[in-house]
Amino acid sequence: MVLVLLIVLVTFLSLNDLLETVAARDPTLTVIIVGAGMSGISTAKTLSDAGIKNILILEGTDRIGGPIKKTKFSGLSVEVGANWVEGVNGKEVNPIWTMANHIGLKTYYSDYDHLPANTYKHMGGVYEKSIAQKAYDTADGISEFSKNLSVALTSERKEDISILASQRLGSHVPSTPLEMAIDYYTYDYEFGEPPRVTSLQNTEPLPTFTNFGEDLYFVADSRGYESVVHYVAKQFLTTNKAGDIIDPRLKLNKAVTEIQYSRSGVVVKTEDGSVYKAAYVMVSASVGVLQTKLINFVPDLPAWKLLAIYQFDMSVYTKIFLKFPHKFWPTGNGTEFFIYAHEKRGYYPIWQQLENQYPGANCLLVTQQPESATKAEIMEVLRNMFGKNIPDATDILIPKWWSDRFYKGTFSNWPIGVTRYEYDQIRAPVGRVYFTGEHTSEHYNGYVHGAYLAGIDSANILIKCAKWKLCTYNVNPKRDINLNANATRTSNDLTYWQLHEKQLRE
Template sequence: MKPSSAIVLVLAAIVAQYPSPATAADPKVIVVGASMSGISAGKRLSEAGITDFVILEATDRIGGRIQNTEFAGVNVEMGANWVEGVNGDEMNPIWTMANGTGGLNLTTFRSDFDHLASNTYKQDGGLYEKKFVEKIIKRMAEVEESGSKLASTLHHSGQQDMSVMSMQRLTNHMPTGPSTPVAMVLDYYRHDFEFGEPPRMTSLQNTQPLPTFRDFGHDLYFVADQRGYESVVHHVAGQYLETDPDSGAIVDHRLKLNTVVREIAYFPSGVAVRTEDDMVYRADYVIVSASLGVLQTDLIRFKPQLPSWKIAPIYQFDMAVYTKIFLKFPRRFWPEGPGTEFFLYASGRRGYYPVWQQLEKQYPGSNVLLVTVTDDESRRIEQQSDNQTMAEAVEVLRKMFPGNEVPEATEILVPRWWSNRFFKGTFSNWPIGVSRYEFDLIRAPVGRVYFTGEHTSEKYNGYVHGAYLAGIDSADILINCAKKKMCKYNVQGKHDQRLATVSE
């Protein structure tokens, strides 16, 4: 079908705003963002013989939401921290790179969550009886097993999907879901701690069973290497970007840091990308690896505006916020030894400083605790001072350990992913009602504009391995068009087997 005259006029007006279309001196592809997915996409393009590209990164580093920083004398991870999905039937590609066989041999520790029943603290101090907590954990596991069976019976279209909380109500005959402090914190650990959002917002059909654990295994390994988890991203980048032989730093001219993309114009002959310093880069294609949270803002403007079929699923999907707060103390006052790494605080206020981890195994002698909050608590904490957050956290610890002299914390680290305009959250979460159809639309290209990121991963959204695999998948879609002239992208119909072509 020929475009309408109105569309032709709009495209003509857009083209007129930019210099001449792409020439032989211009790159063939622009990659927006040097996150894991953007770096992975660049590698796949290189493997296919497309080496004339540039990577435009808004920050001063590569890695995106994989970032380490110095705290209390050690390097800690502000973003992604675990390789999730290990020791299963399939090999997690991130674990292949991290555990030695890929050459990095990162320092990692298997996380042991098996002793939470012995480490769940009451709101006003003291431990719950182990058998009491075990009974609740057992019942929750039974509910989840029933939920997985129920999810397998639901139609693939998503028409019958429900929230995890709705499943809990159906299965456990509870009108409001877990409601006591101990039940709430265990529920938080099983759901919010994994997905960044509460069960009332999370899709049952697309999280039970969770493909990451089903495919790669249920073990999680905490990365505590002083080179940082982001060394995995550097490992991928180093396979095709030029690096300094002495320092290992990337010196490839195709990677441009501190380059903030504000506008992407696309037309039949190519694309034009305008940056915040008013530079214009032209190419045949662009791959956008910005986070879902950024796509939900106006940081990057598209000209013409993205079509409604593209915008709608972007806003239907959720960008979760997951905040890891590190606290340094002058001495240890918490239980140590085997079976004490993780402990829970059962507040009557759901999600209030709930999941704690002592890091003596990972960072010996550091006297550092890690507490995780999510969702509304993350947003609240990001908007208050670090001193206020430190006071709240220490007050919780004093309630948990009333017989101990809990000292004041000496340092605190509070990441602010939600407030950062280059991220606007930590990872995507699949909400109720979003089916594979909407997910495919998020990944689908619009003309010469392609999209990648963990939020476009077919099965592993929200995970580092999802970002890595998404970069490969999205690059392959572009390669099919650029090299094989296979430029139509088909999406399975939402309610039946029909295919719809959304781009050509």
């Protein structure tokens, strides 16, 4: 009789009803957080601090930290993801810098001032310092022009353009190997994508350096950069005597595959068949993951939300570590960073010798996009710089962020034409589904501090709804922009045009 009743029950219940019946075993959850990177952990802590402690964090991998990730390489602990605390010693204090100092994280100041003396030709050694310095000064000048142009365009409510377009307006588009290498260092090295696809108004001037300072510190600590994420997590999650997190509200290896949402709540399903129910869900997956079908939303996210997500870019910033039997590159003060100027733009241009961070390890770090690097290519570049008799690398590490289904890239980049209107839509909740991540940070997308601050901001939006029933999220209307390039100039237009004409005269 029991078996017959069970068959009848399954027959008449829809799949959704069945899932909600199973999930109802734990009806006390207020919020499920999808992802335990910096944004997810920051969100959870903010909720906990506000008294919302009946939360559950579901992480698809076997660790917390997201793209802040260490690994072993030739006996060293290196960072395959985020590596720098960027924005230090400014008028405001970067919260990540505060955490790093609090836990005694080993960091090293990155000194880029000596690049003109360490810029290598495609073939034939180092550029004369005076020649390289002139090229760097020119690049600084056009960058300053771009910043002023961005401010003028924004204040006069003009349409966004690319950084490359601003270079064209300034009558200087990098074209020689030296100019292209410096251009890569100036922009791609920071944003993970070239100037032709990067928004001018949303990246120049860059709030990270304007607000927090222009200094950068390289993290090289056996505990890993991820220890700052653990520091935040341990402020609200239970740990054992050894300091390990044992809180049942954090569940690892729980890859979320489906999120059902309705007016009454959410049902979250994971790859292993587990089902969880809560009043709200906070999704901290990267914008790259949201652009895939890893997580199925039921019903589908509305068109306005999908369009906003699909318009944003996900960069692939690849750091390649190499170990050699001995050093063959310059060492000492002023030699940490060096540039390689190849006739092909972005061909292994930025190099760093890691003697300060890992004394005696004989390691180099090179940055390359996209993920098409090979050991043979890298060795050819090094032999062009340092001679044919240098030894082969004994070990090489090339992270594959794009092919990792849990990340699909490294961090977001603000593309041309995406305004604060689309940004508001990216961050906006859909019913009981809320969103966070570095890509939702209004001023600091792409940075660790952006991920941390975005978690706080997104949590506060949810708190207003969960605690105070203030569930309306306003997206300001898209501003009217005069798209008519032939429109008659007015007195309000002169600032932009005068700036352009002044640069042309100079």
